[in-house]
Amino acid sequence: MRPETAAELGEILRQSGAQAVHLEGQNSKAHWGNQRDGVGITISTAALNRILNYEVADLVVTVEAGVKWVDLRRVLAAQGQFWAVQPLYPDQATVGGIMATADSGAWRQRYGGVRDGVLGIHWVRPDGAETKAGGQVVKNVAGYDLMKLLTGSWGTLGCITQATLRLYPLPPVTRSFLIQGEDLEQWRQGLLDSALQPTAWDVLSAPLVAQLGYPAQMGLWLELRGTALAVAEQVARLPQVLMGATVQELDPETGEQLTRHLSLPGTQPQLLLKIGVLPTRTVALVTYLQQIAPHAWVQMHSGVGVGWFVLTPMPADVEALVTKIRQFVYPEGFASVVCGPAIPNRWDVRGNSLALMRRVKDQFDPQHRFNPGRWLWD
Amino acid sequence: MVDWGQVAEEFARCLEPRRVVRRREELLVYECDGLTSYRQRPALVVLPKTTQEVQRAIHICRKYHIPFVPRGAGTGLSGGALPEEEAVLIVTAMMRQILAVDVPNRRVVVQPGVINTWVTQAVSGKGFYYAPDPSSQTVCSVGGNVAENSGGVHCLKYGVTTNHVLGLKMVTALGEVVELGGMVPELPGYDLTGVVVGSEGTLGIVTEVTLNILKTPEVVQVLCADFATVAQAGAAVSAIIAAGIIPGGMEIMDNLSINAVENVVATGCYPRDAGAILLVEIDGLPAEVAEAMGQVQAICKTQGARGIQVATDPQERYKLWQGRKAAFAAMGKISRDYYVQDGVVPRSQLPWILQEIERLSQASGYRIANVFHAGDGNLHPLILFDESVPGALEEVEHLGGEILKLCIQAGGSISGEHGVGAEKRCYMSDLFSPTDLETMQLLRRAFDPDHLANPSKIFPTPRTCGERAQVAQKFPQLQVY
Structure with missing residues (x-):
């Protein structure tokens, strides 16, 4: 289903009772996460694709979630501005999908991550209610910063319908x-x-x-x-x-070329890991990865210690490989299996906050309607 | 009814007795934070030193079902640390250790009572600094900065507190110790670090903070331009942003503020007859700064600047900034009391909102000084009044509320950096729908299902906000602007 307004999306959710809901944008990352079992309805934000308000002088734009990164880039570039994220699947990725997966890219060390550039957000809750947080100004501390909660939440808390983004002047x-x-x-x-x-x-x-x-x-x-x-x-x-x-x-254009290389089609078997490590260990990590996975494409953003690991074809023993990587990046780092087999603990949530995260999920989506099984939750 | 004697004894058993404050005269200093017109004596004050002590304190609160109010250095301006009559004030001011400094990875781990400037002091020798710099930075604590998501004059280019916090250790209101985020960004799972920053102590108490530090820029220059009118200064700000320049900070002070500062700090660098001065700080490499500074100067001239000074060495820069940083304190010298607001408008709406504030000032008879983070559209109107005049506080609060409503009307917000706290919760309904506020409660319930953490802050309640509505009705003359 492709609602054209947030109200329509809410209506679909209200009419569909407790059915599971699978969320997608342009479906460029359909192969990411655990694969759906086919039960339930699919809602696409592809038709929520309007640029609602572009305040050029304020370096702020409000867009619907289904707007594609490439389209937004074109509109902003015409005014000499840009949104400082460099996502995978640059031709298809939507604002909503980039936010849901917090796919920041190489500019993170200079401009911050996706989380840092979202000034306001609207989403539809599992019960169909439209809600929002933040606003349309660059500085705002009124109310909880739910922009950060929704960013990187893999569509498990709500369906993002629009966002207000902080922009930067495009360097000449x-x-x-x-x-x-x-x-x-x-x-x-x-x-x-x-x-x-x-x-x-x-x-x-x-x-x-x-x-x-x-x-x-x-x-x-x-x-x-x-x-x-x-x-x-x-x-x-x-x-x-x-x-x-x-x-x-x-x-x-090397930055974009790199993201294109790493954006393998979903039809191609691949192991895609998101890896975090202390910045001072990024060179050592890539050296080590070249020993244990000599064919892997690795791009580590060395100022912040986050990056991508792509290996195709799928290695025989993913679990053993991921275990070795985790032994290297721990205790500070992580290695999430973004695309690949559902090995135990594929997401690698660190620390002791999983129970608290589950309580957040249970509050925002008590019936676990949104993206069941896809990410951390049933 | 709570048996406070018994509760105090229990706290004294888990903390040193001297860190449990019960005596009436000692409780006095905790009656208010930086918003001094709101006062309430707490039932009990406790000063833990470690995460474990905070946890024990919260366990005792849970055992007796007593609410608690967290407090850092007590410099907040929205009453976020305002005590409640039947609540314990948990003060983090004695948690003052810098726990780890990792310059190669640009991380500093601190306890919440560490003062903001201590972070920079700990790393400045190595050529680094901590960016968020509220005006109170020499006395405010990192824990309070985290609670309020504090900003400062240098947030335009480098962001506010939340953009510099990588991880937190906290005790939730349920009494569990959780580690959120860490030394590396984008850790898997929900970004709970991001929601706890700015949650104003309503989810629990943060006991360790992992901060990101930045390299000290090689060259820093500050420009001070004086304009005949605030509108011209505001237009210069818009033109600078439109030219693609992102200064480190961009601040405006109006004539009333300039004179207050010149009276008190006597910097001798702000022309007393200027309608407004604009301070612009540019940082980076030498040629880059020179180029941007040249453009900024040209823009200021085009917008009608009467005079321009550029400070390049640290002392001259300090002198130019000194007045701005002392602006609030200076206001205290020219007026018996002042009430500071913290609204935000889209940058392009600055000239409009300033005109409206002037209109409100004239209609109400209260002088309003404007000192603000112009680059962010973050206003700090200071309403001057005398609290000893009966009804004056209510009138200026109402006037502040009118300014906030104008900010909302312009597409802005009711707080840019001071927080909603006790002061502005009744305006939350003007910004957010009942559904939005209910959604925020979902988050709160995950951390604090029993509603014990700073329960009467941020969110409107029919009782208090109803009372405020009645206060406003007592002054019908204020309705006729």
Whole structure:
């Protein structure tokens, strides 16, 4: 079902009693999470695809959840602005899907994650009631910050219908570089400790570097954005920070090329992990991953310690592989099986807050109607 | 009826007796927070030092079914730490340890009683700082910042508290110790860190906070432009944002504030005859800052700036900021009392709302000074009054409420950084529908099903908000703007 308004969506929920509800946008991530059992109804936000209010002077846009990232980007770029997320499936991904999976991408270290850019949210509850939190201004502390609760909740608390997003001025110049050589960790930390302000600073595994058309050797991808003068000033300082490195300039679109490489079609068997590790261990992690999974494409955002691991075809013993990775990234990190077999503890919730999360779920969706089985809950 | 003697004895057994405050005269200092016009003596005050002690304190509250009100340094401006008559005040001010500093990973772990500026002091030698900087940063605590999701003058570019908190340890109102988030962002599961920040102590008590620190910029410059009118300064702000420049901070002070500050702090750098001054701070690499500063200067001139000063060295910068940071205190010197509001409007609506505030000021006869985070559209109108005049407080509260309603009308919010607290909960219904408020209660029930944590804050209740409506009716002259 493809409701065209939040009211229609609410009506569908009220009319469908206690039936299970599977939520989707453009379905680009249908292969993510545990696979549905077919029971219940499917609601798509694809027809909720209007840009409702674009306050250019305020750098704020309010959009419906089904608006595609590419379409939004086009509209914003025409005004010299952008939403600072770089999601997987850039051609299909919708605002609602990006929010539900908190798919922030490489710009996180500079602009914050999806969570940091959502100023307001509207959603429909399992009982069909329309509700909201936050607002349309960049600074607002009135009421609970339920934008953050819904962001990354995998559609298990409510169906997001619209969001107000914080935007940034589109920098006129982008330059991208590949850094290779022996001292990756030293360069990684050196650049972060310098006065440079990279928008992306990611560790890439050798097979992913090869996808970009460069020698299959682990490397660092650096992106600098700003005015021509500001970028040139940073580039001039690179030799100081990257002493002894092989530096090659890449296509300015490298960031998006990387997300496209990692966005394998759902029909292709693949293991997709979201991994977190202390930033100081990102180079060591990718080095280790190259030993235990030599063909994996890995992109770790080294300023924050979060990234993607993609392996195709599906390895024989996923559980053993994931266990090894977790042993490496613990105690601070995590490794979630976003796409792959339903191994025990696939999501890897850390700490002791699962019981509290369950109480939140039980309050927001007492009948567990939304996306049952897909994520953490039955 | 609660047997407070027995309850106090039980607290004294789990904390040192001297950290259980019962004597009337000692309770006095806890009667209010930074919103001094609201006062209530608490039944009992306890000062735990560890997570375990906070947990024990909450267990005792649960045992006797006594509500508790968390309090940090007590500098909040919305009455979030206002005690209740039949409640325990749990004060985190003695939880003052910096537990871990990990500069390579840019993390600092602190107890909630640690003062905001101590975080920067702990890492500044290594070239880092903690970004959120409320004006009270030398006295306010991180726990309070987390509760209120505090902002500051440098939030425009780097964000508010929530954007810098990676993880929390807390004791929920059910008495369980939970670890939320951690050293790495985007940990699997719900982002409960994100909802606890800004929850104003209504979900439990935070006992450890993992903060993100930032690299100190190489170059920082502050520009101070003076304008004949506040509207011109506001237009300059819009033009700077529209030019694609994101300054570290962008602040406006109006004529009344300028003169108050010049009287008290005597910086000698704000022209007394200016309608408004605009402070713009730009940070980054040298050429980048020079380029942006050049553009900002040009914009200010185009918008009619009469004079422009640019401070490049730390002392000059400090001097320019000093007046802004002292603005609230200075107001206390020119008026017996002042009432500060904290509304937000879309940045483009600043000129409109300032005109409306001026109109309200003239209609009511109360002087209103405006000091605000212009880049964020976050207003801090200060209404000057004399609390000893009977009825004056009610009138200025009503006037503050009218300003908030205008903010809502402009598409804004009733609080940008001070929180809703005890003060503004009756305006929540103007911003949110009954369904929205009911949805927020779903979250609360998951943390605090028995409604013991700071129970009378944030959300409107028919009783109190009904009373306020009656107060307003007593002053019908205020309805005729």
